[in-house]
Amino acid sequence: MASFQKATRASVSMKRFISFQQPSTRSVATRATSYTLNTGAKIPALGFGTFQDPDSQEDTVSRALQKGMRLIDTARVYNVEEQVGRGIKKSGVPREDIFVGTKLWCNDYHPEDVERALDDSLRDLDTPYVDLMLMHYPCTFQRGPDRFPRNAEGRMIAGETTYLETWKAMEKLTRTGKVKAIGVSNFSKGEVETLLRGSSTVPAVHQMEVHPYLQQKGFNQWLKTKGIHTVQFSPLGNMNDFYRQTGWSKDISHMMRVIDQPILKEIGEKYGKTPVQVVLAWGINSGRSVIPKSIVDWQIEQNLEADFELQPEDMAQIATLDAKARFNDPSLDYEWRLYSDLEGIEGTVRGLTH
Numbered sequence: 001m002a003s004f005q006k007a008t009r010a011s012v013s014m015k016r017f018i019s020f021q022q023p024s025t026r027s028v029a030t031r032a033t034s035y036t037l038n039t040g041a042k043i044p045a046l047g048f049g050t051f052q053d054p055d056s057q058e059d060t061v062s063r064a065l066q067k068g069m070r071l072i073d074t075a076r077v078y079n080v081e082e083q084v085g086r087g088i089k090k091s092g093v094p095r096e097d098i099f100v101g102t103k104l105w106c107n108d109y110h111p112e113d114v115e116r117a118l119d120d121s122l123r124d125l126d127t128p129y130v131d132l133m134l135m136h137y138p139c140t141f142q143r144g145p146d147r148f149p150r151n152a153e154g155r156m157i158a159g160e161t162t163y164l165e166t167w168k169a170m171e172k173l174t175r176t177g178k179v180k181a182i183g184v185s186n187f188s189k190g191e192v193e194t195l196l197r198g199s200s201t202v203p204a205v206h207q208m209e210v211h212p213y214l215q216q217k218g219f220n221q222w223l224k225t226k227g228i229h230t231v232q233f234s235p236l237g238n239m240n241d242f243y244r245q246t247g248w249s250k251d252i253s254h255m256m257r258v259i260d261q262p263i264l265k266e267i268g269e270k271y272g273k274t275p276v277q278v279v280l281a282w283g284i285n286s287g288r289s290v291i292p293k294s295i296v297d298w299q300i301e302q303n304l305e306a307d308f309e310l311q312p313e314d315m316a317q318i319a320t321l322d323a324k325a326r327f328n329d330p331s332l333d334y335e336w337r338l339y340s341d342l343e344g345i346e347g348t349v350r351g352l353t354h
């Protein structure tokens with residue numbers, strides 16, 4: 001089971017915080033929390049997303065690592081693995097000090113394709129191993145070079161194998177040393193149960209959409225009981241314009257931005273922190289990792305200062321924001337009812353991904 005470990009970041013962070021502190025605020029230390037996965041490996045609580053802005057990723061990854069980020073999340077389908085690999089090298093931070101995770105894409109789910117796909121990622125990332133490999137979604141697309149294989153009507157063509165067969169192929173890879181841990185992303189509870197019943201490896205991680213508008217309390221608790229660590233993607237909720245552009249969640253994507261909720265500003269003022277930092281701290285204080293994406297230096301620095309202790313009354317206030325609003329739902333485009341037994345699947349609309 002993932003366990004909780006805290007350490008105080010170098011005193012330089014504390015000094016930086018103190019210099020910004022308002023007289024009425026609580027004195028809080030910035031921590032460097034990490035968790036222990038069910039493999040025994042450590043994963044940082046605070047990480048760095050790399051979806052979008054490929055031209056900026058090399059420099060941004062490098063700078064984020066130099067500033068102190070130690071968890072990098074990427075994926076084959078983001079088309080940024082080469083840039084991420086160059087960024088890691090450029091940073092000068094030793095590879096063994098960085099937790100690097102990537103994701104297998106759905107056109108490479110045939111068991112005979114899985115190891116080759118991992119090798120492609122390792123080549124582009126220019127690393128002999130990844131710390132984590134996730135199945136990006138439970139849906140299987142037709143095997144072949146086309147990442148989004150569509151028929152004449154533009155509908156996605158499904159693959160012929162199941163995600164359980166893909167999982168068993170990933171299990172074998174853990175014995176090669178090329179991948180230290182395996183996990184899933186965007187699975188329903190039932191789909192995770194299928195893996196637990198049908199294989200001998202419990203996923204180390206489930207990466208899924210979690211933020212104050214979509215807290216998934218029951219599912220998160222259940223994952224914990226199974227020893228599966230949650231990594232929150234889109235931890236800031238509807239900050240990413242991508243959700244408005246795809247139209248996957250047409251109505252709710254126009255809700256007030258999570259970070260504009262007045263209660264977050266009020267809580268932040270008590271600690272001398274911004275709403276973004278409060279949202280990230282909420283995830284970490286819940287025992288999860290968060291992987292905000294940013295290409296802007298001051299934002300990355302702000303995100304790095306988001307690991308601090310929130311008082312129980314503030315956690316309780318944030319709990320009231322749970323609107324069960326899911327922004328990432330490509331079910332209709334992928335021809336697969338995703339998240340079928342989870343919260344926040346009403347109102348999904350067909351929005352083309354690519």
Ligand SMILES: NC(=O)c1ccc[n+]([C@@H]2O[C@H](COP(=O)([O-])OP(=O)(O)OC[C@H]3O[C@@H](n4cnc5c(N)ncnc54)[C@H](OP(=O)(O)O)[C@@H]3O)[C@@H](O)[C@H]2O)c1
Binds near residue numbers: 052208298
């Ligand atoms: N497994 C999956 O299916 C899946 C799905 C979605 C995302 N992910 C992963 O999760 C990562 C994060 O998700 P996301 O990019 O959707 O959402 P996010 O990290 O919640 O939001 C990103 C947006 O927030 C802005 N931002 C970041 N830090 C900020 C700060 N301190 N102040 C103000 N604005 C800030 C960014 O601005 P700028 O870009 O301008 O810097 C960007 O527009 C992705 O990069 C990816 O690695 C995984």
